[in-house]
Structures are given as structure tokens and as C-alpha cells.
Amino acid sequence: MGLHHATMMSSPPLPDIDGIRAASRRIVRQLGFLRGDLAESGLPASAVHALIEIGMGSATTGRDLSAVLGLEKSSVSRMLAKLQQQGLVRAETDAQDPRLKRLALSEAGLARFRQIESFGRRQVQGALADLPHEARQQVRLGLETYAAALETPAPTALLVTYGSGYLPGLLARVVELHAGYYSRAVGFGLPFECLVASEMAAFLSRLDESAVNACFHARRGAEILGSVSIEAKAEGSAHLRWFILADGARGLGIGRALLDQAMEHVDALEVPRVELWTFAGLDAARHLYESQGFALVEEQEGARWGRVVREQRFVREVAKG
Numbered sequence: 382m383g384l385h386h387a388t389m390m391s392s393p394p395l396p397d398i399d400g401i402r403a404a405s406r407r408i409v410r411q412l413g414f415l416r417g418d419l420a421e422s423g424l425p426a427s428a429v430h431a432l433i434e435i436g437m438g439s440a441t442t443g444r445d446l447s448a449v450l451g452l453e454k455s456s457v458s459r460m461l462a463k464l465q466q467q468g469l470v471r472a473e474t475d476a477q478d479p480r481l482k483r484l485a486l487s488e489a490g491l492a493r494f495r496q497i498e499s500f501g502r503r504q505v506q507g508a509l510a511d512l513p514h515e516a517r518q519q520v521r522l523g524l525e526t527y528a529a530a531l532e533t534p535a536p537t538a539l540l541v542t543y544g545s546g547y548l549p550g551l552l553a554r555v556v557e558l559h560a561g562y563y564s565r566a567v568g569f570g571l572p573f574e575c576l577v578a579s580e581m582a583a584f585l586s587r588l589d590e591s592a593v594n595a596c597f598h599a600r601r602g603a604e605i606l607g608s609v610s611i612e613a614k615a616e617g618s619a620h621l622r623w624f625i626l627a628d629g630a631r632g633l634g635i636g637r638a639l640l641d642q643a644m645e646h647v648d649a650l651e652v653p654r655v656e657l658w659t660f661a662g663l664d665a666a667r668h669l670y671e672s673q674g675f676a677l678v679e680e681q682e683g684a685r686w687g688r689v690v691r692e693q694r695f696v697r698e699v700a701k702g
Contacts, residue, residue, distance in 0.1 A: 401527070412504070420500040422493060427452065427460055429497055435470065435484050436494035442481055454641060455674050469493055480649055540601045541635060543642060547588060548598060552581055554605040558625045567662070568688060581623055584612055593619050593650055597642045599626075599635050606630040609639045611646060611655070619647055621657040624666070636669055644673050644697075654698050661691040670695050 413419050419429045430450055434440040440449050447457045461484070464470040469490035475481035486494055509517050556578045563569040588594050593613035599606045607626035614620050621643060626636050647655055657675065659666060660683075679694040 420497045420504075422497050422500075424493075427456075428464060431457075431460060431464065432469065432486065432490060432494050432497060436486050436491065436498075441483055441485075443484070446484070453637070453672050454644070455672055464490070541606065541633075542600050543597065543638060544600070545595055545597045545642070545646075547585060547596065548600075548605065551596070551598060551605060551608065552578070552585060555581060555608050555623055555625060558607075558627055559623070562625065562628070567660075567690065577623065581610070584610065584622070593647070593652060595643070595646050597639050597646075599630070599639055607635050607639055609643050611643050614656075617652060618654040618656065619652045621655055624657075631665075636666075637672075640669055640673055648699070652699075654696065656694060656696045659693050659695065661693055667693075667695075673697060674699075 409415065414426050417425055419426045422429050422432075424432070427450065431440075431446055434446060434449050440446040443454065443457050443461060446452075446461070447454045450457065452460075461470060461472065465472060467489075468487055471485045471487050471490075472482040473485070475483050509520070512520070556574060559577045560569075560574040563573060584594070585596070588596065591613035593611060596608065596610045598608040605627075607624075607630050609624040610622045612620040612622055624636070624639070630636075644655075655675075657670065659670075661680070675695040675697045677693055678696045681692050682689055683692040684690075
């Protein structure tokens with residue numbers, strides 16, 4: 382009886398869920414988030430939020446901004462580049478850590494920030510003007526509670542830990558995940574499994590030979606949920622390899638987190654070029670690669686994985702300076 386009660390309590394009635402969703406859509410529309418010009422600023426919503434967070438001091442680096450806004454690092458980098466071109470944001474090298482760029486608003490950016498803040502306060506003030514004090518308090522507390530609930534990580538995500546380097550059983554687990562997934566997805570068999578095992582074993586044996594070499598993994602307890610590796614190549618370039626997730630780990634943001642770690646690693650070492658080989662048809666993986674700045678540069682028929690597929694080479698290049 383108690384278990385049934387707990388289950389009912391953890392599952393809100395459908396009318397509550399649909400009512401909150403409908404109200405959320407109305408709020409989004411009324412606040413102007415569907416328009417390309419939020420807060421009469423001449424800027425899209427993401428840029429407006431970036432100026433607010435930088436202006437309020439809650440985001441002083443691109444990494445901070447990515448975390449606060451919940452946007453991919455590549456998207457934040459492109460947005461910041463546009464804001465710098467418009468003369469609204471400055472990025473200066475940190476005195477203690479040359480790898481970091483500290484963000485600040487320019488004079489024009491401060492003026493735009495004050496305009497946005499003034500607009501937002503007027504908008505809320507107008508909405509609350511005819512409400513009694515008790516109702517205003519209910520609105521504020523309700524929104525704060527709901528926002529906090531949305532920001533709470535999913536229970537599964539709370540159990541996932543990330544790390545790098547060798548783990549006992551890592552090689553066997555990565556080979557197992559590759560063999561199982563690609564057997565079901567495209568019919569790869571023994572030649573593919575042997576290739577993954579032999580090449581990754583050789584890589585792990587020389588993991589410490591280069592600062593670029595790295596292996597990142599996600600775990601839930603002792604279970605390895607996914608992994609991705611970076612292998613040093615000639616002339617300062619690198620190769621992204623053996624990116625794989627367990628079936629139950631897909632759709633939880635784990636793959637994106639692993640790729641973020643890998644790209645942060647190569648960016649910290651200022652590796653100018655990273656490439657990867659895959660094949661046509663893996664659309665979800667391709668979307669992740671492209672979100673990190675990889676672009677398709679070559680396609681060819683190949684059979685190195687045990688059967689003929691359309692192989693694809695993706696490259697991510699970082700401009701110097």
C-alpha cells in the first residue's frame with residue numbers, strides 16, 4: 382500500500398502536467414521568446430541571456446556561459462564571436478591562466494545590458510501591477526520552485542561519474558559494446574571485433590607516450606556506460622576513436638558529455654586538427670560530431686570493418702590566433 386502511494390505521489394496527474402505546459406507556452410510567447418528580437422534589443426534570445434549573465438557577473442568565461450545557459454560550447458563560441466564583432470563583448474586573456482578568456486561587456490554592451498534590464502523590469506512590473514501582494518508572492522515562489530525543479534538533474538544522471546585514463550576492464554568493455562551495437566546495427570562480425578580489440582589494445586599500451594593521448598569514460602558504479610579516446614597523430618593532429626555508449630546510456634546526455642571532455646582536452650593542448658572515421662547512416666553520432674565543429678570532408682566505399690560500407694571522414698580544425 383505504501384509503495385503504491387509513493388508511486389502515485391511521484392507521478393503528477395495529467396491535468397497538472399498539461400496545465401503547466403500550456404501556461405509555460407503562454408509565458409514564453411508573452412515574454413517574446415518566439416521573436417528574433419527579444420526585449421527590443423535587436424538580439425536573439427540566447428545573446429540577450431548571454432549579455433545578462435556576463436553583465437551580472439555570473440558567467441566570466443565561455444565555459445561558465447555554456448553551463449549557465451545549457452548550450453553546447455560550440456554554439457556559445459559562435460555566439461560570443463558575433464557579440465564581439467558587434468562590439469558588445471570583450472574577451473581578454475586571463476593573467477593567471479593563458480588558456481582562459483575572461484568575458485566582459487564593452488561600453489556599448491553595458492548600455493545594451495541596462496536597456497534589457499529596464500525592459501524586463503517594466504514588463505514584469507506591468508504584469509504584477511494589478512495583483513495583490515499575496516498573489517505576487519505566490520507568483521514569485523511558484524516560479525522559483527518550478528525553475529528549481531526543472532534544474533534538478535534526472536536521477537539517472539546523478540549516478541553517472543566521468544573520468545579519464547585506464548580502468549581495469551575498460552578495453553574488454555569497449556570491445557564488447559562495439560561488437561554488440563555494430564552487429565545489430567550493420568551486421569559487423571568477427572573481423573570488426575578483432576580490429577577494435579587489437580587497435581585499442583595497442584593504443585592503451587602507449588597511452589602515456591603523448592600528452593595528447595587520452596581515454597575518457599562514463600560509469601555508473603562499477604559499470605562502464607561509455608567511452609571515447611583521443612589518439613595523437615603526426616604533425617600535432619589527433620584522431621578521435623572508439624566512441625561508444627551502452628544501450629541504456631543513450632539519450633541521457635552522456636555521449637555529449639564525453640565528447641565535451643575530449644574536445645576540451647584537445648583545445649587545452651591547442652591541437653589544431655582532429656579527425657575521425659565513421660560511416661554513413663549513424664545520424665545521431667553525426668549530429669554530435671557536427672555540433673562539436675566536425676565537418677564531412679571525404680566519403681568512400683570501404684571494407685576494413687569486415688563488410689562494404691560508405692566510410693566517412695570528418696575533420697575539426699581550429700584556426701590559430
